[in-house]
Amino acid sequence: MYRLNIYIGSGAVLFALVGLFLWVPQDTGTGLVVQVRRQVTIGDAFAPTIAFSLMAIGGALLLIEQRQHTSIKVPLAPFLHTAALVAVIAFGLLLMRHAGPGLLFVAEGFGGTDTEYRLLRETFPWKYIGYFLGGVTMIGGMASLSAGRLQARTALIAVAVTMGLIALVDVPFDDLLLPPNGDY
Amino acid sequence: MQPLEYILAGMQAVIFGPAAFELLGVPIPLTLVMVFAGVVTGILVGATPGLAGPMAMAISLPILISFFGYNVEALLPVLGFLIGIMKGATLGGAVPAILFNTPGTPDAYMTTLDGYPLTQRGQSRKALKVAHLSSVSGDTFSDIALFVCAPFVALMVERHLDFPEKTALLILSLSFIAAVIGGSPGKGLISVALGLIAVFIGGGEDFYPRLSLGTDALAGGFSIMTAILGVLIVGAVLKEYEDLWHRSNLSGARERIVDHGDQRLTRAEVLRIAPYIGQSSLVGTIIGALPGIGTTLAAALGYQLGRARYVRRRPEGAPAFGEGAIEGVAATEAANSSVSGSNLIPVLGLGIPGNAAAVFIILATDSIGGFTPGPSVFRFSESVVNTELVLVFGLFTAMLFANLVNWTFGGAFMRAATVMVRVPKRTLLPVVLLLTFTAVYAQEPSMESLWFTLGFGILGYLMRKVDMSPLPFVIAFVLGGSLENSARQAFSATGGDPYFLFSSWISIIFLAGSVVTVVLALRQKRTNSTRA
Numbered sequence: 001m002y003r004l005n006i007y008i009g010s011g012a013v014l015f016a017l018v019g020l021f022l023w024v025p026q027d028t029g030t031g032l033v034v035q036v037r038r039q040v041t042i043g044d045a046f047a048p049t050i051a052f053s054l055m056a057i058g059g060a061l062l063l064i065e066q067r068q069h070t071s072i073k074v075p076l077a078p079f080l081h082t083a084a085l086v087a088v089i090a091f092g093l094l095l096m097r098h099a100g101p102g103l104l105f106v107a108e109g110f111g112g113t114d115t116e117y118r119l120l121r122e123t124f125p126w127k128y129i130g131y132f133l134g135g136v137t138m139i140g141g142m143a144s145l146s147a148g149r150l151q152a153r154t155a156l157i158a159v160a161v162t163m164g165l166i167a168l169v170d171v172p173f174d175d176l177l178l179p180p181n182g183d184y
Numbered sequence: 185m186q187p188l189e190y191i192l193a194g195m196q197a198v199i200f201g202p203a204a205f206e207l208l209g210v211p212i213p214l215t216l217v218m219v220f221a222g223v224v225t226g227i228l229v230g231a232t233p234g235l236a237g238p239m240a241m242a243i244s245l246p247i248l249i250s251f252f253g254y255n256v257e258a259l260l261p262v263l264g265f266l267i268g269i270m271k272g273a274t275l276g277g278a279v280p281a282i283l284f285n286t287p288g289t290p291d292a293y294m295t296t297l298d299g300y301p302l303t304q305r306g307q308s309r310k311a312l313k314v315a316h317l318s319s320v321s322g323d324t325f326s327d328i329a330l331f332v333c334a335p336f337v338a339l340m341v342e343r344h345l346d347f348p349e350k351t352a353l354l355i356l357s358l359s360f361i362a363a364v365i366g367g368s369p370g371k372g373l374i375s376v377a378l379g380l381i382a383v384f385i386g387g388g389e390d391f392y393p394r395l396s397l398g399t400d401a402l403a404g405g406f407s408i409m410t411a412i413l414g415v416l417i418v419g420a421v422l423k424e425y426e427d428l429w430h431r432s433n434l435s436g437a438r439e440r441i442v443d444h445g446d447q448r449l450t451r452a453e454v455l456r457i458a459p460y461i462g463q464s465s466l467v468g469t470i471i472g473a474l475p476g477i478g479t480t481l482a483a484a485l486g487y488q489l490g491r492a493r494y495v496r497r498r499p500e501g502a503p504a505f506g507e508g509a510i511e512g513v514a515a516t517e518a519a520n521s522s523v524s525g526s527n528l529i530p531v532l533g534l535g536i537p538g539n540a541a542a543v544f545i546i547l548a549t550d551s552i553g554g555f556t557p558g559p560s561v562f563r564f565s566e567s568v569v570n571t572e573l574v575l576v577f578g579l580f581t582a583m584l585f586a587n588l589v590n591w592t593f594g595g596a597f598m599r600a601a602t603v604m605v606r607v608p609k610r611t612l613l614p615v616v617l618l619l620t621f622t623a624v625y626a627q628e629p630s631m632e633s634l635w636f637t638l639g640f641g642i643l644g645y646l647m648r649k650v651d652m653s654p655l656p657f658v659i660a661f662v663l664g665g666s667l668e669n670s671a672r673q674a675f676s677a678t679g680g681d682p683y684f685l686f687s688s689w690i691s692i693i694f695l696a697g698s699v700v701t702v703v704l705a706l707r708q709k710r711t712n713s714t715r716a
Contacts, residue, residue: 181629
């Protein structure tokens with residue numbers, strides 16, 4: 001049994017103290033108030049100070065709320081499952097970002113092309129490679145992870161859905177860029 | 185312009201605005217087409233367990249903005265679509281609740297209590313008809329309350345509140361939301377504080393971007409799309425997936441529904457449920473006008489009041505509440521649907537969003553520009569045309585049209601939407617995730633924004649995991665900038681008075697209200713804990 005709310009309350013108070021006494025004073029250009037040409041105005045540190053103070057009050061209230069009754073049972077396994085899910089999403093995003101330029105680099109190695117990715121980002125198939133591979137990885141990976149097994153049917157659905165999204169989002173909208181083409 | 189001329193100009197902006205296409209030589213107004221599409225989308229989304237109206241609004245908003253562009257002409261079609269989703273989703277949420285005992289949206293949970301027993305007795309089509317009638321009636325009542333009340337609220341605010349009072353009002357709204365959402369004022373305040381801290385990163389008036397830790401990545405701050413779509417949508421997807429992992433996916437195999445007997449809703453039955461619809465519509469409208477309370481409480485309260493009334497007036501031989509009473513379905517559906525119009529009262533009157541759907545209305549107006557929800561919108565200027573007021577009446581016209589669509593085609597769409605219940609969540613949720621990333625990228629074409637979205641998604645997941653509502657975070661993120669600007673202007677206007685928030689009785693009352701709200705919520709929580 002975890003005394004989870006006690007931990008959240010204590011963590012919030014600690015984070016607020018770090019914010020109030022270290023982060024805000026060290027990382028803002030002006031203080032709580034600032035004098036510009038004999039006129040006093042609110043400085044950049046004022047609003048974050050209020051926010052961190054609220055955090056401290058919230059944490060303290062949570063500790064008061066929990067004096068008599070705690071708490072929620074939090075098993076570790078679901079966290080691990082979600083961590084694996086986040087890893088699949090992150091891998092999908094990495095593929096999305098690097099698959100197109102990576103394949104172009106390989107094609108250059110074989111003498112297939114000497115054009116940079118920026119010039120190809122609006123041409124078929126380069127404009128779709130990253131989104132397609134990243135999207136298939138995300139949809140197929142998440143569905144397989146949830147089902148606990150890899151299935152050809154899942155992969156086919158992922159391919160079909162990603163192609164459907166490309167048709168839905170890219171084909172009718174000329175100005176809309178699919179990831180990662182806006183980065184180039 | 186006179187008030188009546190403003191109303192007519194708003195209606196004309198919708199009816200004689202840009203045409204989507206021509207039908208037999210007659211131009212079909214784009215806004216009306218978008219409202220219609222929004223309602224249909226909303227019903228489908230509402231009928232799909234695991235999806236919700238705000239999710240569809242979040243995903244479609246950046247794509248719509250990319251399509252229509254950043255100009256005033258885009259406002260009515262985009263807002264029309266979003267409002268259509270909002271209205272359609274409350275209707276669609278009843279479908280899986282009645283047919284499969286699975287609420288499509290959280291507020292439809294109470295509908296399962298009487299809706300599903302009706303289906304088990306072979307009366308599913310009648311139950312859907314009751315839900316349709318009650319939902320659309322509640323929604324229409326709420327819209328009328330909005331049309332009447334929003335201008336008065338706005339005019340009162342404009343007349344009596346200056347910068348210090350407006351700052352205090354924002355503080356009151358945030359404390360109220362923190363105190364009432366999620367049942368723990370402590371967690372609510374932490375959620376608000378996190379939202380404020382996130383929005384203050386990279387901002388400020390000094391040359392140095394505050395709280396950026398000297399990094400370029402944080403110097404520009406977090407965009408509103410990454411934060412809100414991350415916390416609300418990606419966070420919800422991660423949590424839903426974890427819940428799926430716990431239980432088998434129920435979406436695949438459903439029992440067959442067999443109806444028998446008369447499925448018509450008779451005049452006598454309509455008269456029987458009418459008082460329940462009226463009572464719940466009033467409750468839902470009042471609750472909807474208060475920021476942060478939301479549809480789930482409205483549905484619960486409407487159901488409880490309906491039950492109390494039914495105990496006294498139950499016809500002989502009729503099933504009790506919870507055993508398939510059509511009055512139970514009517515009480516719940518009228519209550520949860522009547523929130524949708526009145527929750528725009530604080531949005532249009534004060535510029536303060538009360539729930540997730542309202543957040544996306546504010547977000548749309550913020551992103552497109554040319555319309556700033558708040559008291560100044562309702563200035564009935566006679567010498568100069570207030571274009572924002574014309575837009576408001578255009579919006580009201582779009583809402584009336586959405587109701588008309590719901591009244592006329594809503595029932596048929598509800599029955600057609602039953603197919604959505606069979607879409608497996610395991611496949612649907614990653615598609616929602618990919619669509620969310622695509623939508624964020626459409627608005628902000630950089631991979632960095634997708635990483636931030638994922639980061640906020642993890643935060644949203646953790647918040648849900650520890651029973652902390654992400655809605656105060658989102659509303660604080662949306663209002664944080666206004667709060668700081670308003671405080672800066674109030675400070676300057678009072679000549680640098682450090683006690684500017686205590687400069688009038690109204691702001692003192694608002695501040696006292698903020699403290700009292702939190703203290704009362706804390707006492708309520710402790711009383712409940714002691715009883716438990």
